[in-house]
Amino acid sequence: MSAATALPVPRLAEHGKVTQARVVLSEWTKLHTLRSTRWSLLAASVLTIGLPLLFASVLSSRWGHMSPQERAGHHHAPLNVALAGVNVSQLAIAVLGVLVLTGEYATGMIRATFSAVPRRLPVLWAKTVVYALVAFALMLPSVVIAFFASQAILARHDIEQISFSHPGVARTVIGGAVYLMLVGIFALAVGAIVRNTAGGIATFAAIFFVIPPLLNVLPTSWNNAINPYLPDSAGRSIFSLTHGAHSLAPAPGLAVFCGYTALVIAIAAVLLARRDTQ
Amino acid sequence: MSAVIEAHGLTKDYGDTRAVADLSFVVSPGMVTGFLGPNGAGKSTTMRLILGLDAPTAGDVTVNGTRYREFAAPLHEVGALLEARSVHTGRSAYHHLLALAQTHGIPKRRVRELIELVGLHEVAGKQAGGFSLGMGQRLGIAAALLGDPATLLLDEPVNGLDPEGIRWIRNLLKALAAEGRTVFVSSHLMSEVAQTADHLIVIGRGRLIADTSVDEFVLRASTSVVRVRSPQATRLRELVLGPEVSITDVEPGLLDISGLTAEQIGDLAAAHGLVLHELTPLQASLEEAFMELTREELEYRTGELPRESEDVAAA
Numbered sequence: 393m394s395a396a397t398a399l400p401v402p403r404l405a406e407h408g409k410v411t412q413a414r415v416v417l418s419e420w421t422k423l424h425t426l427r428s429t430r431w432s433l434l435a436a437s438v439l440t441i442g443l444p445l446l447f448a449s450v451l452s453s454r455w456g457h458m459s460p461q462e463r464a465g466h467h468h469a470p471l472n473v474a475l476a477g478v479n480v481s482q483l484a485i486a487v488l489g490v491l492v493l494t495g496e497y498a499t500g501m502i503r504a505t506f507s508a509v510p511r512r513l514p515v516l517w518a519k520t521v522v523y524a525l526v527a528f529a530l531m532l533p534s535v536v537i538a539f540f541a542s543q544a545i546l547a548r549h550d551i552e553q554i555s556f557s558h559p560g561v562a563r564t565v566i567g568g569a570v571y572l573m574l575v576g577i578f579a580l581a582v583g584a585i586v587r588n589t590a591g592g593i594a595t596f597a598a599i600f601f602v603i604p605p606l607l608n609v610l611p612t613s614w615n616n617a618i619n620p621y622l623p624d625s626a627g628r629s630i631f632s633l634t635h636g637a638h639s640l641a642p643a644p645g646l647a648v649f650c651g652y653t654a655l656v657i658a659i660a661a662v663l664l665a666r667r668d669t670q
Numbered sequence: 671m672s673a674v675i676e677a678h679g680l681t682k683d684y685g686d687t688r689a690v691a692d693l694s695f696v697v698s699p700g701m702v703t704g705f706l707g708p709n710g711a712g713k714s715t716t717m718r719l720i721l722g723l724d725a726p727t728a729g730d731v732t733v734n735g736t737r738y739r740e741f742a743a744p745l746h747e748v749g750a751l752l753e754a755r756s757v758h759t760g761r762s763a764y765h766h767l768l769a770l771a772q773t774h775g776i777p778k779r780r781v782r783e784l785i786e787l788v789g790l791h792e793v794a795g796k797q798a799g800g801f802s803l804g805m806g807q808r809l810g811i812a813a814a815l816l817g818d819p820a821t822l823l824l825d826e827p828v829n830g831l832d833p834e835g836i837r838w839i840r841n842l843l844k845a846l847a848a849e850g851r852t853v854f855v856s857s858h859l860m861s862e863v864a865q866t867a868d869h870l871i872v873i874g875r876g877r878l879i880a881d882t883s884v885d886e887f888v889l890r891a892s893t894s895v896v897r898v899r900s901p902q903a904t905r906l907r908e909l910v911l912g913p914e915v916s917i918t919d920v921e922p923g924l925l926d927i928s929g930l931t932a933e934q935i936g937d938l939a940a941a942h943g944l945v946l947h948e949l950t951p952l953q954a955s956l957e958e959a960f961m962e963l964t965r966e967e968l969e970y971r972t973g974e975l976p977r978e979s980e981d982v983a984a985a
Contacts, residue, residue, distance in 0.1 A: 400845040402783055404818035408775030409742045418772035425765035426758065495758060499799075503723055503756040504766075504813060507748075508773045510722045510739040668724040 412514050419518040423492070423526060432488035433530055436572070439484065440477035440534035441541065447473045448545035455549050463551075471554060471564055471633050473546070474539040478568045478631060481534075482575050485527055486600075489579030490592035492519050497587045502669055512664050516584060520577055520657065527576040532569040539565045560633050563642060567631035570646070574627065575600075578653045584660035600624045620645075623652045673699055673747070673820040673852045675720060679729030682715055682876075689715040691876040692729065697854045697869075699820070702847045704867030704884070705856035706960065712876035713856040714753050717825045721750055733821055733852075745774050745817030751810040753825040753856075759799025763790055763809050766798055771816055784812040803830025811839075821852040828862055840866045860960035864888070872960070895928045896935055899948035906944050910935060926952070 408414075423429055451466065451473065466472075496502040509515050543553045554561055582599075583592040604624050607615045616638040619625050629635055629645030640648060675697035682690040690712040697703045707713050718724045720731050722738040730737065733748055741747050757766050767781045785794045788808040793801070798809060807830055814822060824843070828836045843866050847853045857863045863870065863884075870887055872880040880887065900906050903923045910917070915929035927935060932951045939946050 400842075400849055401787065401815050401818065404746075404776065404780055406775075407743060407746045407817075410744070410773050411775075414773050414775050418769045421765060421769040421772055422758075422761070425762065425769070426760045428760055495760075499758045499760075500752075500754050500756045501758040501761075501766075503718075503721075503752055503754065504770060506723055507721050507750055507756075508745055508770050510741065510744050666725075669718070 410509055410511075410514070412517065415509055415514045415518040416521060418508075419515070419522045423522055426495075428491065428495070429488060432484050432491075433526070436481040436484040436488075436527075437530055437534045439481040440531060440568075440572075441538045443477040443480060444474050444538040444542035445545065447476050448542035452545055452549040452551060455551055466552070471539075471561065474542045474565065475535065475568045475631055477538055478535065478572060481531070482572055482600075485531070485572050485576045486579035486596050487593055489523060489527075489576040490583035490586075490596060491589060492523055492580045493583040494587060494589040494592050498589060506669055513661055516657075516661055516664055520580060523580055524573050524577050528569055528573040531572040532566065535565050535568040560642075564631050564633045567642060567646075571627050571630045571649075574630075574649055574653050578623070578656055581653070581656035581660040584664055585656065621648060623649060626652070673734040675731065675733050675821065675852060675854060676735075677716070677720075677729065677731040680716065680719060680726055680731050681728040682712075682719060682724060683727045689876050690719065690726075693873065693876065693878055694729075695871050695878060695881055697852055697871070699852040700847060700850050701868035702843050702853045702855060702866050703869045703871060704863030705854055705871050705873070706860060706863050707856075707858065707873040707879075709858050711858075711873045713858075713873065714825055715876075716873075717750070717752060717823055717856065720823060721748070721752075743774055743817070745770070745776070745819065747817075747819055748821045748823060749814030749817060749819035750823040751807070751814045751825060751827055753829070755806055755810075756813075757798045757806065757809060760797055762795050763798055763801070763812075764794040766809065767812055767816060770813055774817060776816060780816065784815055787815070788812045804832060804835050807831055807835070811842075819851070822846060822854065824853070824855045826856055826858070828857070836862075895926050895952040896930065896932045897948060897950040897952050898925045898927055898935055898946060899923060900925075900939070900944060900946050902944045905942070906935075906939060909938055909942060909944070924948075 455463070493502075496505055505515055506512055539556065546553050556562055556565070579592070579596050582595050583589075586592040586595055600623065604619065604622055607619055607622075610618070620629075620638055620640045626640055626645045626648035629640045630642055630649065632639065632642070635641050635645075639645075675695075677693050677695050680690055680693040681688070693712070693716065705713055705716070715724065716731075719726050720733065720738060732738075733741075736747075738744060738748065761769075764781065764785060767784065768778065771778070771781050785791050788811055790805065790808055790812065793805065798806070801809065807827060811824075811827065814824065822843075827839050827843075831839060843853050843855060847868075855863070855867065867884055869883055870880060871878070872882075897920070898906065901923060903925055907917055907925060910927055910930060912929065915927065917928075918926040920926055930938075932949050936946065936949055
């Protein structure tokens with residue numbers, strides 16, 4: 393590494409301004425040039441497709457040994473196998489979402505980012521749009537592949553299948569990808585608020601995995617009244633084929649989950665604009 | 671291409687700690703301005719305030735009359751190298767610079783040009799997390815120069831650089847200032863700043879201690895103390911007492927006197943028939959002058975007892 397002798401610094405002919413579109417391009421560069429991003433997204437895709445394949449294979453190989461009652465249980469929820477991966481890959485999507493901002497705080501990159509875009513909010517919008525689009529663009533084909541591949545495996549053993557054209561099936565499958573995208577945005581906003589990777593993941597896990605079972609302690613009537621409106625349950629109804637008395641229909645579920653997501657993004661925006669950079 | 675950094679009553683509190691206290695200064699274009707102070711004096715905080723990374727508790731700071739947050743194209747106005755690393759460890763040097771460049775529509779050609787300039791071409795594709803301190807500094811300097819800014823803020827730029835790198839930085843800073851740019855460089859080492867700076871802003875405990883040209887500072891530093899050895903030191907001490915004079919008893923019969931020249935002390939002694947065995951103007955080094963200037967600050971931080979001295983002027 394020899395000391396450069398070319399001095400002074402060459403001049404730059406054109407001077408452009410910061411625009412939202414340029415910040416989006418910059419955030420896209422940031423997202424796809426990190427190895428951790430590529431691994432997390434690969435993991436999410438593999439889990440979304442792989443788990444349904446695994447479950448479908450296990451189910452079809454065991455089908456001959458199952459009792460009629462047991463078989464009936466599986467007949468009632470034909471999409472459970474196809475969308476089984478969504479429950480697991482949401483964790484990879486959430487962790488990566490948290491990291492979109494906490495990774496910058498942990499390494500100090502946030503100082504360079506906010507020096508280049510001192511108004512800050514364009515960075516939050518750009519990160520949200522880029523991550524949401526990337527998550528959806530990867531998760532949509534993943535859930536569709538998971539659906540058709542798992543149905544194909546089940547078909548070989550003449551186990552109950554469900555057609556993509558069956559009412560609600562397309563909505564449910566696509567809903568799985570929409571849910572994952574919204575989870576990603578939610579987690580990104582949590583990361584922007586908490587600014588610490590471990591804290592961000594813990595907060596997300598508390599909201600989605602810890603609070604729901606805690607409500608079981610409450611009287612059933614209370615639990616039934618509150619539970620459908622929790623982020624986790626509301627989000628889940630987006631990719632449920634049927635809904636019971638104590639869960640929301642897909643459209644209200646989507647509306648409620650979008651509402652929560654918009655709320656955390658709004659809190660993140662206010663804090664991001666106001667707080668000192670760590 | 672002339673920009674002025676202006677701070678007016680700049681104050682920043684972190685909880686109960688006042689990091690910067692009522693700081694006012696002007697940094698002019700066309701020269702290197704050194705920003706000097708011991709570690710913890712508030713230099714980095716001031717830099718962050720200039721960049722709008724932190725919001726001041728009171729007062730304000732502008733570059734070319736505009737608050738940093740209001741710039742439409744900040745990288746073309748101000749290039750900054752912060753003391754704390756500001757690079758994602760998992761991203762390559764090239765992609766780090768590219769992502770920053772893209773926010774302003776700066777072409778890829780410029781990114782490659784700067785990688786070449788700072789001498790990182792061989793490692794541009796490697797993850798920045800594996801960089802040595804010196805390589806990290808070079809990457810930070812490339813980022814600062816990306817937008818061809820009129821103003822440069824560099825926080826301790828020579829940290830971690832080898833002697834060759836230090837020489838490179840010094841020449842670069844001088845060249846940038848010679849082009850008419852505003853160059854504001856912090857350091858906790860007086861000797862380092864004296865090599866490059868034309869003007870000095872010295873702070874301690876968040877307060878302005880001195881705002882002076884380097885020449886003036888050197889002058890003040892090198893003529894301030896006269897060492898006098900005399901068997902009649904006690905009488906001499908009474909003679910030289912005055913409002914502008916301070917005396918340090920180094921040992922019995924040996925005084926360090928500041929506020930008077932060697933000539934004045936010699937004349938005074940002769941007029942009263944006092945014997946002198948030594949009369950030496952001490953050439954205080956820049957480092958010593960700086961230490962003297964910021965001593966109060968250092969004592970406060972380290973909790974050491976002050977050097978045995980007696981400030982006669984206090985009367």
